[in-house]
Amino acid sequence: MATHVHNHHDHPAGDDLIDAARNAMARSGEQWTAMRASVFDALAAFENPASAYDIADAVSKSQGRRVAANSVYRILDLFVTANVATRVESANAYLANAHPDCDHDCIFLVCDDCGNTTHIDDDDVTQGVRAAARKAGFKPVRPVIEVRGTCADCA
Amino acid sequence: MATHVHNHHDHPAGDDLIDAARNAMARSGEQWTAMRASVFDALAAFENPASAYDIADAVSKSQGRRVAANSVYRILDLFVTANVATRVESANAYLANAHPDCDHDCIFLVCDDCGNTTHIDDDDVTQGVRAAARKAGFKPVRPVIEVRGTCADCA
DNA sequence: CTGCAGACGTTACAATATATCATCTGCGCT
DNA sequence: AGCGCAGATGATATATTGTAACGTCTGCAG
Numbered sequence: 001m002a003t004h005v006h007n008h009h010d011h012p013a014g015d016d017l018i019d020a021a022r023n024a025m026a027r028s029g030e031q032w033t034a035m036r037a038s039v040f041d042a043l044a045a046f047e048n049p050a051s052a053y054d055i056a057d058a059v060s061k062s063q064g065r066r067v068a069a070n071s072v073y074r075i076l077d078l079f080v081t082a083n084v085a086t087r088v089e090s091a092n093a094y095l096a097n098a099h100p101d102c103d104h105d106c107i108f109l110v111c112d113d114c115g116n117t118t119h120i121d122d123d124d125v126t127q128g129v130r131a132a133a134r135k136a137g138f139k140p141v142r143p144v145i146e147v148r149g150t151c152a153d154c155a
Numbered sequence: 156m157a158t159h160v161h162n163h164h165d166h167p168a169g170d171d172l173i174d175a176a177r178n179a180m181a182r183s184g185e186q187w188t189a190m191r192a193s194v195f196d197a198l199a200a201f202e203n204p205a206s207a208y209d210i211a212d213a214v215s216k217s218q219g220r221r222v223a224a225n226s227v228y229r230i231l232d233l234f235v236t237a238n239v240a241t242r243v244e245s246a247n248a249y250l251a252n253a254h255p256d257c258d259h260d261c262i263f264l265v266c267d268d269c270g271n272t273t274h275i276d277d278d279d280v281t282q283g284v285r286a287a288a289r290k291a292g293f294k295p296v297r298p299v300i301e302v303r304g305t306c307a308d309c310a
Numbered sequence: 311c312t313g314c315a316g317a318c319g320t321t322a323c324a325a326t327a328t329a330t331c332a333t334c335t336g337c338g339c340t
Numbered sequence: 341a342g343c344g345c346a347g348a349t350g351a352t353a354t355a356t357t358g359t360a361a362c363g364t365c366t367g368c369a370g
Contacts, residue, residue, distance in 0.1 A: 031347080031348080033348070033349090035348075035349070036348095051325080051326075052326075052327080053325070053326070067349095067350090068349095068350070068351070068352085069326080069327080070327080070328070070329085070349095070350090070351090070352095071348090071349060071350070071351095073326095073327065073328075074348085074349080075348095075349095089244045089245040089299070089301070090244040090299045092325085092326060092327090092357095107284070107287060107288075109288050109291060109293040109295075111293075112296065118291065118293070120287060120288075120291050122283075122287045124283070125280070125283045125284055125287050128277075128279065128280045128283050129262070129280055129284075129300060129302060130302070132262060132275060132277040132280045133262075133264050133275075133302045133304065136264060136273065136275050137306070137307035138264040138266075138273070138302065138304055138305070138306055138307065139304045139305040139306075139310055140264075140302045140303075140304040141267065141302075141303055141304040141305065142302070142303040142304065143300075143301075143302045143303075144244070144245045144299065144300070144301040144302070144303065145284060145298075145299070145300050146244070146298075146299040147284060147285070147288045147293065147295045147296075147297070147298045147299070148295075148296055148297040148298075148299065149288065149293055149294045149295040149296035149297065150293070150294040150296065151292070151293055151294075152292035152293065155294055186316080186317080188317070188318090190317075190318070191317095206356080206357075207357070207358080208356070208357070222318095222319090223318095223319070223320070223321085224357080224358080225319090225320090225321095225358080225359070225360085226317090226318060226319070228357095228358065228359080229317085229318085230317095230318095247326095247356085247357060247358090
């Protein structure tokens with residue numbers, strides 16, 4: 001009994017991840033097309049945050065034809081809206097979201113040495129940020145919480 | 156008795172602000188040149204975060220000659236290092252720092268409607284962010300905490 | 311007066327992001 | 341089948357943001 005042919009270099013949870021993404025897109029009223037699947041595959045294959053152009057290159061390679069950046073941007077925007085991917089603002093880059101179903105505010109730890117970026121959830125902290133904003137009369141919609149620094153490996 | 160000739164449309168603390176900036180630059184071992192003063196003036200004259208190109212335009216106007224973006228970038232980088240200005244990552248733009256002397260981690264509240272951006276200090280929150288990072292084995296250097304949403308005026 | 315260092319200028323270019331309009335494809339309708 | 345629409349994608353152009361490389365100027369130490 002053959003397992004799946006392509007498993008993305010044994011990244012965690014290859015096809016479960018894709019299923020979760022597809023479901024999240026459906027919840028968001030969006031289709032899961034071949035192109036979107038390609039973009040998601042490319043995105044998920046990166047360890048570190050990938051720029052739209054990195055992804056465009058990867059998709060171009062996998063499709064054997066030139067895919068323009070703007071197509072990728074369109075799809076990434078949908079992904080972000082559907083919580084399937086997140087944009088790392090301080091890196092102008094995107095990461096696949098491993099858990100599109102639960103919607104925490106993200107905290108990213110971005111290593112300035114190696115670029116490795118990890119995602120932590122800490123609702124106490126993120127609620128604290130939202131509360132501080134509200135206390136200032138501001139209606140928070142999307143907190144951007146990223147920490148630049150040095151990861152354990154590079155320390 | 157005349158007050159200062161140019162007071163930047165009565166922005167808060169015009170010349171005190173400049174003094175504070177100059178001192179902070181000195182502490183950082185950097186000179187306070189005419190060009191840097193121009194860039195700072197331009198930056199401080201914006202209510203909202205200003206892009207390097209916005210600033211380059213403003214400086215060009217005030218100098219009556221074309222000032223290239225890369226000169227502005229160089230100076231903005233020094234400003235950021237000296238804590239005289241801060242970069243708003245989610246807006247690719249810069250803000251003058253009203254208190255270059257005290258170095259809190261900043262929290263910015265960026266209104267998606269009007270672009271107005273306010274700066275709040277809440278060390279409990281920012282220490283919480285740093286602590287969460289450390290708990291994950293990460294050495295925080297520069298937290299980026301920005302909240303996108305709606306300001307009181309636009310609510 | 312010479313040489314050096316720091317600041318700035320000039321030019322070119324790279325990287326990131328968006329706008330506009332064309333085309334394709336599936337699908338419901340007649 | 342033929343029509344027309346809507347959503348997705350393609351293609352092209354352009355805008356915006358950010359760097360690199362190197363030249364010039366100026367003040368100052370020797």
